[in-house]
Amino acid sequence: MSDHIMIVDDESAIRALLSTVLKKAGYDTSEQPDAAGLREALSGPAPDVILLDLKLPDADGLELLPQIKKHWPATEVIILTGFATIDAAVQATKLGAYDFQRKPFDHKSLLLQIERALEHKQLTEQTSALRQAISAMSTGASPIFQSPSMKGIVRTVERVAPSDASILITGESGTGKEVIADLIHTLSPRAKGPFIKVNCAALPRELIESELFGSMKGAFTGAQSDREGLFKQADGGTLLLDELAEMPVDTQSKLLRVLQDRECRPVGGRVSYKINCRVIASTNQEVDVAIRAGRLREDLYYRISAIALHLSPLRERREDIVPLANSFLKRFAAQAGRSMIGFTPAASEKIRRHDWPGNVRQLQNEIQRALLMTEGSLIDAGDLSIRDSNPANDEDPDLTLLEGIEKNTIVQMLKETNGNKLETAKRLGIGRQTLYNKIKAYNIST
Numbered sequence: 001m002s003d004h005i006m007i008v009d010d011e012s013a014i015r016a017l018l019s020t021v022l023k024k025a026g027y028d029t030s031e032q033p034d035a036a037g038l039r040e041a042l043s044g045p046a047p048d049v050i051l052l053d054l055k056l057p058d059a060d061g062l063e064l065l066p067q068i069k070k071h072w073p074a075t076e077v078i079i080l081t082g083f084a085t086i087d088a089a090v091q092a093t094k095l096g097a098y099d100f101q102r103k104p105f106d107h108k109s110l111l112l113q114i115e116r117a118l119e120h121k122q123l124t125e126q127t128s129a130l131r132q133a134i135s136a137m138s139t140g141a142s143p144i145f146q147s148p149s150m151k152g153i154v155r156t157v158e159r160v161a162p163s164d165a166s167i168l169i170t171g172e173s174g175t176g177k178e179v180i181a182d183l184i185h186t187l188s189p190r191a192k193g194p195f196i197k198v199n200c201a202a203l204p205r206e207l208i209e210s211e212l213f214g215s216m217k218g219a220f221t222g223a224q225s226d227r228e229g230l231f232k233q234a235d236g237g238t239l240l241l242d243e244l245a246e247m248p249v250d251t252q253s254k255l256l257r258v259l260q261d262r263e264c265r266p267v268g269g270r271v272s273y274k275i276n277c278r279v280i281a282s283t284n285q286e287v288d289v290a291i292r293a294g295r296l297r298e299d300l301y302y303r304i305s306a307i308a309l310h311l312s313p314l315r316e317r318r319e320d321i322v323p324l325a326n327s328f329l330k331r332f333a334a335q336a337g338r339s340m341i342g343f344t345p346a347a348s349e350k351i352r353r354h355d356w357p358g359n360v361r362q363l364q365n366e367i368q369r370a371l372l373m374t375e376g377s378l379i380d381a382g383d384l385s386i387r388d389s390n391p392a393n394d395e396d397p398d399l400t401l402l403e404g405i406e407k408n409t410i411v412q413m414l415k416e417t418n419g420n421k422l423e424t425a426k427r428l429g430i431g432r433q434t435l436y437n438k439i440k441a442y443n444i445s446t
Contacts, residue, residue: 193237
């Protein structure tokens with residue numbers, strides 16, 4: 001099933017152009033010419049992403065955002081406008097918009113934004129599911145996690161959460177780093193304060209310092225008023241810096257100073273303000289490699305990793321795979337109104353033996369797909385799209401064992417989807433651009 005993008009714009013030519021571009025990229029689309037049409041659609045199925053014009057003939061796009069989020073809380077909204085300002089962008093973000101796109105827009109840039117919005121939606125759903133699992137484990141209500149490593153993580157989180165120590169969470173994509181950060185915040189004395197999350201890789205280089213530290217009116221082109229930074233917004237709560245190693249190195253040096261002095265100065269400002277938030281950082285990169293490559297400052301690493309937590313990939317904690325799969329099946333079955341008993345012994349063994357290069361995110365997607373494709377009350381091994389085994393790669397001796405497993409998994413999934421890259425990326429639980437990069441890196445013929 002393709003992702004559904006709704007286009008809300010009063011200009012028919014723009015709707016037609018966007019619909020053509022999106023359908024060519026593999027998306028399903030629907031169109032609404034005004035706010036009235038959008039409001040009527042709110043009673044129907046939720047789209048995955050809405051491209052919303054800021055200036056509609058019968059309403060302002062910002063006025064519609066709260067209504068959209070009330071009816072479709074999981075839908076991501078990208079604002080489209082020819083009258084983009086920093087103030088409007090900030091207001092749209094506060095009201096729940098994922099991003100802000102200026103007209104006329106570049107097709108490649110817009111498609112990349114949509115892909116990131118879909119990945120964010122997927123991560124949010126994953127976070128919700130894993131948060132329930134970890135919370136259940138932390139209270140002893142359900143033994144979701146059987147592996148010693150995850151039991152140790154939960155115990156460590158319970159010990160360090162009451163403190164204000166900075167924490168660095170590492171692990172491959174899809175292992176649940178954001179969920180652990182959320183659990184830390186929930187178990188801390190700051191739980192009633194805000195929990196602000198920022199993806200350092202998604203912020204434009206020229207705006208990241210303004211986003212983090214704030215800015216003064218006139219500090220740069222487009223700064224039409226004072227802007228409150230994320231450190232200020234997180235006052236009394238927690239700030240999560242996701243993908244820390246993707247932050248520009250010069251900004252990392254300023255972040256280091258902020259963490260040392262516990263105060264920061266807005267861009268263009270002359271007066272600093274004290275910060276009162278706990279800082280948690282995460283990265284899917286190997287820290288030693290990132291430091292040697294110059295992507296992560298070593299002094300910042302030591303400052304921000306007073307407590308370091310590493311989440312092992314699923315292939316290294318197989319005891320957790322089947323319990324997590326059962327948890328996902330139970331949730332998805334309830335959502336779909338299905339009466340599912342579980343997995344056959346063959347399916348459980350197939351799930352347990354798979355290496356899951358996309359980790360928990362891929363496992364979640366596979367269980368959801370299998371549920372939709374299964375007619376009975378039990379999911380059998382044949383209902384799963386994963387292979388029975390992942391033999392080491394014999395064709396390319398330059399690849400490591402793990403890289404060979406990953407390459408073979410991608411090749412097999414491409415075969416099963418008849419070369420459909422969008423569907424392959426969804427089943428693997430990774431972004432489409434990530435899939436393209438891996439196809440190129442492994443020299444996979446498509």
